[in-house]
Amino acid sequence: MLALLLVALFAKWSAAALHHLFVGTVDGGSLYVLEMDDMERTLTVLRNETAAGASPSIAFDRSKLFLFGTRPSDGTISRYSVGPDFSLKHEGTGQIPESCNTTAFKSIKISSAIRNPNLIYGSATTGTCSTLFSISITGYYTQRSNEIAGDIRSFAWSPDGRHLHALDSESSSLLNFGIADEPDLKDLLDTKAIKDTKAARQVITHPVGHRIYVVTRDTNELLDIPLLNNDRIDGPIAANRSAILVKDTPAGQYVTTSVAISSSNATLWTLSHTASPENTFMVTAFLLDAKTGAVQRRIARASFRNYLGDGTQQPTSVLIPAPFDGDMVALTTFPGAMVAVLGLVGESIKSFGRAMLAQDEGCCGEGVWLK
Ligand SMILES: *[C@@H]1O[C@H](CO)[C@@H](O)[C@H](O)[C@H]1NC(C)=O
Ligand SMILES: *[C@@H]1O[C@H](CO)[C@@H](O)[C@H](O)[C@H]1NC(C)=O
Ligand SMILES: *[C@@H]1O[C@H](CO)[C@@H](O)[C@H](O)[C@H]1NC(C)=O
Numbered sequence: 001m002l003a004l005l006l007v008a009l010f011a012k013w014s015a016a017a018l019h020h021l022f023v024g025t026v027d028g029g030s031l032y033v034l035e036m037d038d039m040e041r042t043l044t045v046l047r048n049e050t051a052a053g054a055s056p057s058i059a060f061d062r063s064k065l066f067l068f069g070t071r072p073s074d075g076t077i078s079r080y081s082v083g084p085d086f087s088l089k090h091e092g093t094g095q096i097p098e099s100c101n102t103t104a105f106k107s108i109k110i111s112s113a114i115r116n117p118n119l120i121y122g123s124a125t126t127g128t129c130s131t132l133f134s135i136s137i138t139g140y141y142t143q144r145s146n147e148i149a150g151d152i153r154s155f156a157w158s159p160d161g162r163h164l165h166a167l168d169s170e171s172s173s174l175l176n177f178g179i180a181d182e183p184d185l186k187d188l189l190d191t192k193a194i195k196d197t198k199a200a201r202q203v204i205t206h207p208v209g210h211r212i213y214v215v216t217r218d219t220n221e222l223l224d225i226p227l228l229n230n231d232r233i234d235g236p237i238a239a240n241r242s243a244i245l246v247k248d249t250p251a252g253q254y255v256t257t258s259v260a261i262s263s264s265n266a267t268l269w270t271l272s273h274t275a276s277p278e279n280t281f282m283v284t285a286f287l288l289d290a291k292t293g294a295v296q297r298r299i300a301r302a303s304f305r306n307y308l309g310d311g312t313q314q315p316t317s318v319l320i321p322a323p324f325d326g327d328m329v330a331l332t333t334f335p336g337a338m339v340a341v342l343g344l345v346g347e348s349i350k351s352f353g354r355a356m357l358a359q360d361e362g363c364c365g366e367g368v369w370l371k
């Protein structure tokens with residue numbers, strides 16, 4: 001009996017795992033490390049680290065030894081080393097390549113490279129002029145694309161890292177850059193407008209299928225766009241469109257801000273919010289074909305409330321897919337300073353923990369999972 005009990009206890013103990021999420025701020029001076037316990041379903045703030053400034057977009061390099069955070073207001077990027085205790089040490093701050101006649105941008109988004117492990121890639125936009133850039137993790141070496149008349153706030157890698165798909169929200173076009181072994185960001189292979197689409201907000205790719213997904217901000221649509229097997233865009237873009245919200249939602253009530261695919265490769269998540277009525281966030285999960293990525297149907301929906309500000313700030317909220325098993329996503333909101341983890345259990349969305357960082361009014365920007 002005792003042996004059995006011990007086995008049972010041990011089984012429970014060994015199944016629990018701790019996961020760590022690093023979170024930046026939109027307008028603050030800290031970087032946070034949160035710890036999620038997937039058995040207890042709790043999310044707690046483990047560390048509050050001093051940052052070089054705000055970092056609305058953050059990324060690890062491929063080795064995950066360094067965390068990078070970027071500040072659009074002065075076009076800088078800071079490097080932090082990650083300690084074994086999850087502490088962060090600021091090691092230096094550099095300028096991203098100047099472009100569009102400025103170093104002050106509205107938005108900068110960064111991501112680690114897939115094929116070139118010593119590079120961080122980014123997009124920088126003034127709202128009407130954008131560039132893509134890369135910077136070596138040492139900071140010594142930078143490159144940038146030509147200037148693009150448009151508003152690039154989002155880009156995604158093809159699974160093999162040979163293509164970078166950038167989304168221009170201004171014209172709702174996809175720009176497909178070829179990434180060679182010695183990349184120069186000058187190899188623009190395709191520029192294709194997505195028909196009948198306005199305010200395309202974010203682009204992601206499927207981990208194995210040759211497919212792109214885009215969400216639209218104001219019309220709350222999920223666009224499913226198949227690519228050729230070489231990840232090029234075929235002809236004019238033909239997208240299969242799915243409504244994200246319930247049918248009778250009044251037009252213009254919600255905005256959709258983010259999209260992500262979790263670890264099964266078969267669940268796609270979207271995040272939408274509305275200030276009225278009552279600061280409501282809506283999370284919707286779709287079932288994908290795990291191999292081809294084709295959107296099959298909507299499977300679950302969950303809503304929650306959180307402060308969205310008094311209208312003087314542009315609210316942002318973002319989904320961060322978890323790299324570990326279990327079909328989970330983290331999400332962060334600004335203002336409202338919330339970080340939460342949601343998971344799909346059967347066909348319903350459950351909470352795996354929530355942390356409020358209300359002491360920090362500039363929280364929260366993007367997050368990244370360490371593992
Ligand atoms: C940058 O400045 C140059 C010279 O004043 C001007 O010709 C060019 O159009 C400007 N570029 C942008 C993107 O504003
Ligand atoms: C759209 O979905 C239909 C039905 O699932 C499918 O037959 C068609 O190939 C899809 N079209 C595109 C462009 O993905
Ligand atoms: C999802 O795709 C990745 C490839 O990026 C693969 O490593 C992983 O095993 C896939 N997950 C499942 C559950 O098939």
Ligand SMILES: *[C@@H]1O[C@H](CO)[C@@H](O)[C@H](O)[C@H]1NC(C)=O
Binds near residue numbers: 359
């Ligand atoms: C993190 O630390 C800073 C500096 O001490 C403080 O201003 C901020 O409120 C702290 N954040 C939270 C969420 O407690």
